[in-house]
Structure formats: C-alpha cells, structure tokens
Amino acid sequence: MAIFKQNRCIALLVGVILVCFSAISLLGSEGTAKGKNTVQMNHLNSKGQASALTLSSEASTSLVRTKNTPKPMLYTTAANLFHTQRIRQTLEWISPDILKPKGTAVRTGILRQKAAVVKSTPPMVQQVAKTAVAKGSQTVITQKTAIQQHPPTQLFFSRTKLLSQEQRGQATWSYAVSEEDLLLLQKIVMAEAEGEPYQGKVAVANVVLNRLRSANFPDTIHDVIYQKSQFSPVGNGRLKRVKPNGDSIKAVTAALSGTKAVTDDTYFFLSLKLAQDLTVHHSRQYAKKIGNHTFYK
Template sequence: MEFIKRNQWITPLLGVLFIFVMSMPFWMDNRTTQEETFTELPMWGTKPVVASASTLEARTNINFVTWNNTHTKKVVKQVKAETVAAQAKVTKAKKIAEQAKIKTAHAKIKAANARSAKAKASSGIVTASSSINHSTPTHLYFTRTELLNQKEKSEATWTYALSSKDRLLLERIVMAEAEGEPYEGKVAVANVVLNRLRSANFPKTIKDVIYQRYQFSPVNNGRFDRVQPNADSVKAVSEALSGHKQVPDDTYYFVSLSLATDDTIERTRTKVVQIGHHTFFK
C-alpha cells in the first residue's frame, strides 16, 4: 500500500487493465462479425456504406450473369459467322464442281460431234451443209388448195420466196418433232408446216407458222432451240419443198396419241393416216 501511495499513477493503470480484460470477450465477438461484412470506400463527403455478405454475393452473381450473357452472345455471333463462311465455301465448291461437269460434258459432246462428222465424211453420208440444200428450191408455188411442184409453177396463184433461214427452221422442227419417227413421218411433218403456210387460217411465213403459240410442243418446251437437224431431216424437208407429199394438202395437225394429254384434236378432227407414233388429222 505504501508503494501505491508513493506511485499514485498505478491506480488508474490497474483500472484500465481491469476494464480491458473484462471487455475482451465482447471485443472478440465484434471482430468476428466485422470479418463477415465488407465496407465500401465512401465517396468524398459521404458516410461509409457497409455491405453485408449476402449483398456482396448477390452483386457478384449479377456481375457473373452479365458477363456470361455477353460471352454467350459473342460465342453465338462467332459460330454464326463461321457457319456462314462454311456454307459459302460449300456453295462455291459446288459451283466449281458443276462448272467442271458442264465443261466435261461440252468437251465430250464436241469430241462426239467431231467423230460423227469424220465418220460421215468417210462414209459419204449427206449432212445439212451438203448438196441436198443446193438442190432445194428457192421459191414455193401455191394455189388456193395445194402446194405445187417446181414444174407446175405456171399454175400458181401466189409464190413464197424461200430463204436459207426458212429451210433451217423446217429442218429443225422436223428433227425436234420426228427424230425417232420413220422417214415418211418426217416428210409428213414438213408437209403439215407447208400446208399451214398455204392456208389462210394460219400465219403467212414459215417462221410464224412454227412459232405460233401452243402449236408445236418442242417450241414450247425449248427442245426446238437445242436440236441440230440430221441427214434424214434435211432430206425430208428437201423432198417436201420439192412437192413430195406423205399427207394431203388439207392435213394441218398431227399428234402422238400415246403421249398427248389433250384429246381435243382427236375428238374434233378427221383422222387421215398414222405414220409411226404420229396420227395426222385434217
């Protein structure tokens, strides 16, 4: 006690130590609680805002979802771009392959035509540019009811000047319509075209007769523009122009009954003759 009286500052120190020891449990609990919280740095002039652990977790989840959505959109966009690029490559490859096939087909056709021309030349077969065309008449002579031969031209009531284009059109329509038909059928097809040329009920030029709408199916479906006349077609046209006839002058129609989808001609016209697969009508 004497020591205490001499050193009076000891008493306050002991009081402080006592208070510190007694408050340690409370201080430890408060420290644990503070570790579970997060204090955001305050803006200048504002009070600190304390965020709880649950708030921090919620904000973290929001940030993750935002990042995930953005990342997903980028991935989807990249995948779409890669898909479009791949499709473009496939399309380009297909076009190149198709063009190669077309070139190969054209080369084969050209080679086949060359071989055919060579074979015809060596065997003496007459082609479209041969002497048959040279003997083809340059004028056609008609009366009101018939086509005249060249010797009967003095009896004609009107004359048609025949051009090389007219002859080629006739040869192509005969080829397109009667390629697989007997030779007589080829002449008959040419006869029908010339009969229409003579008639007042049809156009007045060979071109207009052939291209008259809905009259010749090869013209409608495009086959007429693709064919090249063979020797039989050229010869058949030459004979028809010279006055040779397989059907009468009043025969204006023919049809393949086995292939026809419209029976109007068969029902409304008079049958003349059947040659091969074609039936001819007045």
C-alpha cells in the first residue's frame, strides 16, 4: 500500500491492467454464454421438429385407432342422429315416380296414347260417316220431293184403311189413279178448302179417298166426287171454274202418299156457318174440326 501511495503511476497502471483483465473476462464469458445459447436453441429446434413429427405420427395413429376403436356414447349418438336425419331428408325427396323404372313410364304413356287412338274415331272416318249420313238424308229428301212432284199412280187399300206404298203386301184391292182422277181430286180440294189451312186441304182429300175405299160409296174418284148432293161445288159449278193452287196440289199428293189429317173412317165434312142442310151434323159422329170445317164419321 505504501508502494502504491509512493508511486501513483504504478497504481494507475495496475488499475488499468485490472480493468482490462475484467473486460477480457467479461467478453469471454459473454461469448461462452452466446455459444451455449446457440447450442441450446439448435437443440430446442431439433427437439421441436422431432416433437412435431412425433405429434403428427401420433395424430395419424390416433385417427386410425379412432376408426377402429369404439367411440364415446355422446359422439356415436350425435353421429347416428345426423346420419338418420340425412336419410330422412333423402327419402323425403324421393317420389314414387322416381322409384318407378323409366321404361315403365314410357310404356304406360305409349299404351295410353294407343288407347286414345283406338277410342277416338279418325277424322277421315268421321268425315266419311258424316258424308254418308248427309247422303242418306239427301236421299230421303229426294225421295219425298219425288213423291210430292210425282204422286203414286197406284193406291192400295185394305178393308178398313188406305195403305202406304210399303204396305202393299197387306192390300185387299188396289186402285189405279189416272191423270183425270188426279186433276179432279186437286180441283175438289181447291173448291172446297181454298181458304182453309193446309191440314184442312189434306183432310178433304182424305174424305174422298175414304169414300173410294168404303163399300158404301162409288168405286172411282170421279163417281165419288160427282155423287149427287155430296159436294156443293159440283152443284153450283165452282168445281169447273177453279184452278188448283200449289197448296191444293201438294195436299192431294200428300194424301195419295199416305198422309192422313183425319182417320180412315171419316166420310163427311161441312161448314156449320155456311151449310144449309145440317143433317150430317145431327146424324153423324163428330170426329175433328180443322179451320172452318167440321169432320164426321
């Protein structure tokens, strides 16, 4: 200590040496610590990588084990519920039509189309049928028109009535209508029923034909009309003056063809307003009234 006190330079030198030595010591210790820390960090990193690899291998192993090992009750229940719900949703979206084979639906549609085709009548067949019906109707109309324009020239009678042309097989006798008979019948209808309705004209012609059939009257149309005191137009000369109109001609043709406005047992008629002799009215059975004429049996 005395030396240091005596020589301050030496003391300062020693101090500097100590400071340097301390600094060197400190630097050496820091380098060693850094080396140790680096070694430790590398060691830790290697350990971390190894741990990660270990964890990944363990995780994969645990997954494999999880597939093969029974799960806890809570997990399996939830999984089953989820799986059931998905199945229900799938079933709800499945319709019966989807479950049917596609071939069945196609065949069913084809069969229905075939059935519809069979049930429905083809347009061509319908047209042919309509044409046939129209032709049939036209034929009937043509026949009626021909009959109206050309009345039958042969009349067929049974004991009680005038027969139609189709009933000729039941006739007990027949009568040939001449042109003179036809004109005379048209004139008597015109003279007796000019102002009467069409049915009244047909009824007058029916009375003449009923008398022709009956055994109580003459056997020809001429003789029936000209029988004494039977038809007033014959007595007053009107029968010769009249010219038959269209309705009178048509009514006579209809009566000869079988149209009957009165029954086959009607033989008389008169106008109660104009008749002077009412013997028929009081002695005969009333049958029908058409227009101004009253008909009797």
